[in-house]
Amino acid sequence: MSMNVNGDDDDSTDEAGSFDPSMADMTESEMATAANDLLVAAAASTDTSDSIDLPNEISNSFMQYALSIILGRALPDARDGLKPVHRRILYAMNGLSLKPTTSHRKCARVVGEVLGKYHPHGDMAVYDALVRLAQTFSTGTPLIDGHGNFGSIDNDPAAAMRYTECRLTKVSSETLLDDLNLDTVDFIANFDGNEVEPTVLPAKLPILLLNGCAGIAVGMATNVPPHNLEELMKACILLTKSRLTDGKPLSDKRLLSIVPGPDFPTGAKIIGTEGAKKLYTTGNGGVVVRAVTHFETIGRRSAIIVTQLPYQVNKSALLEKTADLVNDKKLEGIADLRDESDRDGIRVVFELKRDAVPAVVLNNLYKKTQLQTSFSGNFLALMGEGTIPKRFTLRSALDCFLDFRFTTIRRRSAYQLQKVASRAHIVDGLLLALISVDEVIAMIRSAKDQSSAREALTDPKNKQLSL
Structure with a gap:
């Protein structure tokens, strides 16, 4: 099913239901070969002669399009965990000084800044990407603080950008943008050459794993689940210690005991460990997610109460489909169902018939509705300088982040040392002149x-x- 209340349009496909697991069957070497073929085809499409071979032209043009989608829109960078549209939104907001301590600004102002300076695509694509970064039910650690209607878990759309307001969260301001002016990353010219933008943000947290990401490119797709921040930091600390002390490498068993599975923002329970183990050791696999429920007695009837739903499950669609199953006699034992959710949390009630066995009805709900779903993961992201798609494991994704983090710290330290040395040279001259x-x-x-x-x-x- 599809739960993307406000997806990224063509910039970011964040619907778990749109992810095709068959696209994840490519091996790492096959993905590298495919990317190389795209580069070769793109280079070969520069023929400026008057005579055009139509089949070759169509093929080459499509290759250029595919390369643009893979590298420039659909796949995140493994270093900062962001797609280009997300990175440009945060960078533009930083340029507008929309800090966590400042007042909110109209989202239309931010979208205009992004479109005019960095991202020459559709305005709704940018706004939808912005909205998702602010949704607490889509991302466990929001990077944007939204003010106004930013959609709901019932698939209600966000209000128009002229009504909503936004600013950076403390997490995005301090962990993604804090060291941006200390020569920690490279900058490139924007699409018209009048501005510059960072190729990557100097992330202090493994955002790719922390918030997850989903997107469908051409011939490949990514679907990374969100994770718990504390677990990721413990894993990073132990991996760093094993590097610095030249000690015994952290075993997969120990690593998986620290990060046992994804941590979805909507809660729910992960059933079994084999799915997560396969996902983390191969970069491709699925985990079974089940709603959190309990039994209550309402009047003279038993009732099943749902308080947490699987990730990206549409609550309204769930109730509608369940009602259809009950009306079609495909789901027995339910007398009434209703949504009692409020701002304090989710509460979906299934009142049972007096002769129904609650455990049997609950098992049928798991079997026939989206109270139990399977999340198909594929740890695909861009490596190197953001030019090569690669399937990561949990360990390699954390190692990639740590390598990048060490690089940014070295660059920051070198920059600060150079600034201090320049100042010391001036001070020495002033002291000499004073003496x-x-x-x-x-x-x-x-x-x-x-x-x-x-x-x-x-x-x-x-x-x-x-x-």
């Missing part, structure tokens, strides 16, 4: 002009200035 103030004044007065005075003061052969 030999009379000589400095004499040299300046005897100079013909400002340029001559500067040359005299900076001449290393000048012995008049000495500590």
